[in-house]
Amino acid sequence: MADDLLIPDDDEGCTVALEELLAASGLGHEEVIELVQFGVFRCAQHAPVWTFHVRTVRLARRAARLRDDFGLNVSGMALALTYLERIEALEGRLRELESQLPR
Amino acid sequence: MKFKDYYASLGVERDASAEEIKKAYRKLARKYHPDVAKEEGAEERFKEISEAYQTLSDPEKRQAYDDLGRHGPGEEFHPSPEWETRFSRGGGSQQEVDLADLFERMGFGGGGFSGFGGGFGGGTGGPRRPGADFPIRGQDVEVATELTLEQAAQGTEVSFSLSVPVLGADGRVQKQSRSGRIRVPRGVVEGERLRVPGKGGDGIAGGAPGDLYLEVRLAPHPRFKAVGHDLYLELPIAPWEAALGAEISVPSLDGPVAVNLKPGMRSGQKLRLAGKGLPHRRDGAGDLYGVIQIVLPETIGEREQALYRELAEASAFHPRHHLEGPPTDG
Numbered sequence: 001m002a003d004d005l006l007i008p009d010d011d012e013g014c015t016v017a018l019e020e021l022l023a024a025s026g027l028g029h030e031e032v033i034e035l036v037q038f039g040v041f042r043c044a045q046h047a048p049v050w051t052f053h054v055r056t057v058r059l060a061r062r063a064a065r066l067r068d069d070f071g072l073n074v075s076g077m078a079l080a081l082t083y084l085e086r087i088e089a090l091e092g093r094l095r096e097l098e099s100q101l102p103r
Numbered sequence: 104m105k106f107k108d109y110y111a112s113l114g115v116e117r118d119a120s121a122e123e124i125k126k127a128y129r130k131l132a133r134k135y136h137p138d139v140a141k142e143e144g145a146e147e148r149f150k151e152i153s154e155a156y157q158t159l160s161d162p163e164k165r166q167a168y169d170d171l172g173r174h175g176p177g178e179e180f181h182p183s184p185e186w187e188t189r190f191s192r193g194g195g196s197q198q199e200v201d202l203a204d205l206f207e208r209m210g211f212g213g214g215g216f217s218g219f220g221g222g223f224g225g226g227t228g229g230p231r232r233p234g235a236d237f238p239i240r241g242q243d244v245e246v247a248t249e250l251t252l253e254q255a256a257q258g259t260e261v262s263f264s265l266s267v268p269v270l271g272a273d274g275r276v277q278k279q280s281r282s283g284r285i286r287v288p289r290g291v292v293e294g295e296r297l298r299v300p301g302k303g304g305d306g307i308a309g310g311a312p313g314d315l316y317l318e319v320r321l322a323p324h325p326r327f328k329a330v331g332h333d334l335y336l337e338l339p340i341a342p343w344e345a346a347l348g349a350e351i352s353v354p355s356l357d358g359p360v361a362v363n364l365k366p367g368m369r370s371g372q373k374l375r376l377a378g379k380g381l382p383h384r385r386d387g388a389g390d391l392y393g394v395i396q397i398v399l400p401e402t403i404g405e406r407e408q409a410l411y412r413e414l415a416e417a418s419a420f421h422p423r424h425h426l427e428g429p430p431t432d433g
Contacts, residue, residue: 005260006285008297008317023240024314057314058296061243062138069132069153084138092330099328099335100373100394 009054016057018050025060027067031074035063038078104181106174107202109155117169121160128156154203164206204276241313242267242304245296249320250287252327252334256356256381258289261317267304285317290384292331293321326354332381332389339398340368353393355379362393370397 022029035041036050041059045051062084063077072080110117113127134140135149158164167190174180182190182205246263264282271277285299296316303313327334338353348366352359353376360376372395380389403411 006283006299006302006315008285008288008299014298023311024243054298055296057298058316065136065138069136070129080138095328096330096333096335099330100371100392 014054015044015051016054018052021052021057021060024057026064027060031063031067031077032060034074035060035078035081038074040078040081104179104201104205106171106176106178106180107151107154108176109159109168111176112151112155113159121162124156124159128152128160132156157203158206168206207276237308238310239307240310241306243313243316244303245316245318247318247320248285248287249322250291251322252324252329252381253356254287255291255319255321255329256289259287260284261287263317269305270307285315287317287319288384290332290382291319292381293319293329295319327356327391329381332383334380334389334391336391336393337396338374338393339396340364342397342399345369345395345397353391355391356381368395368397370395 016024018029018032021027021032025032027035032041036043040063041052041056043050044053059081063081066072066077066080070076070080110119113119113124113131115123115127119127131152132149135145135152137146137149140146140149158168167186170186170189171180171182244265244267246265248261248263250259250261262282262284264280266278266280268276269279283302285297287297291297296318299315299317301312302315306312321329327336329335334356336354338351340349340351344351344364345368346366348368349364351362351364353362353374354360355376357379360379362374362376364374374393374395376391376393378388379391382388
């Protein structure tokens with residue numbers, strides 16, 4: 001792999017299939033479907049051929065870590081992910097406002 | 104290998120009950136979990152806590168760990184031959200492994216450990232059960248890189264090196280160094296993750312390889328602050344420029360831009376230069392905001408003082424008018 005120039009996926013247009021999401025995250029089929037129902041994961045395309053935006057992989061891996069490390073069930077994962085997303089949005093807003101303050 | 108004091112990692116006594124160990128782990132996990140903690144070193148600390156909990160929460164592993172005896176943290180030691188016979192699966196040298204590898208390869212029941220890994224240069228998942236006869240997907244690996252704003256705007260190539268666990272011919276997990284270069288397309292922003300499919304750790308028993316993730320961090324820039332694709336710039340102007348308007352030169356990533364200031368600018372007002380922020384991946388770009396700061400020189404000369412006095416006498420402006428008298432609602 002040395003000196004190989006690796007070309008990343010084009011994040012903007014790339015989707016992953018449900019099976020790929022399951023394999024990459026370690027979440028179960030039912031867990032993913034429930035997280036979609038909770039509105040935490042957004043599908044690029046719904047059943048019968050579920051696909052997800054590639055950035056859902058990061059979210060799904062985070063969900064699996066929270067499940068494994070804190071023993072959370074799906075409701076707990078949904079709640080934690082919602083709060084983490086909100087915190088990140090607020091931190092982004094804070095950075096934006098801080099950028100406008102004099103140093 | 105170096106000894107690690109798992110009990111000290113969790114802050115419990117050696118005779119702590121399973122319940123006490125679980126409680127200590129939960130408390131520390133909540134504090135240091137990389138998904139919730141922001142402080143520096145939290146990820147490393149969480150790795151340490153998880154490694155300790157993975158072993159101490161499993162009665163068999165805990166017994167094996169206790170039987171290693173007591174050593175000072177970081178002290179070099181080797182398990183006795185009797186210990187090897189009782190607990191270790193498979194022969195071979197114990198060199199180049201650490202304590203976590205030793206317990207990982209025992210093949211005891213897996214705990215509730217997600218193996219968050221070292222994050223950058225570490226990874227998640229991974230070959231946990233050597234000798235498995237069912238396909239296991241390879242480990243996803245994350246590497247971080249810091250780019251300048253200019254590199255993020257134009258796109259660049261970055262080099263990386265990491266160590267991934269691979270299954271050796273003897274069925275043992277070994278660390279393998281890998282290096283390479285990744286093309287970073289233009290228009291990446293702070294915190295963005297680029298995914299290179301199939302370039303993470305190798306799969307086991309026919310499992311697919313994991314993915315490589317590159318996390319982008321933007322280095323602080325002496326002039327601009329990036330918020331998503333928008334850039335912010337503190338723009339100092341003189342009081343007379345604020346009052347009378349002026350044509351000023353504003354720096355941007357593409358070089359200076361001439362801007363007409365309208366008369367009557369106020370501090371904190373934002374001057375938007377459309378399309379002068381970081382470019383988007385395909386078309387367009389964010390905006391550049393100049394945040395107006397009306398500034399005075401640290402010292403002013405006699406002539407300037409005289410002119411300010413003249414201005415003070417001539418002006419009917421009263422900036423604190425609204426603060427006079429008792430406060431009113433609304």
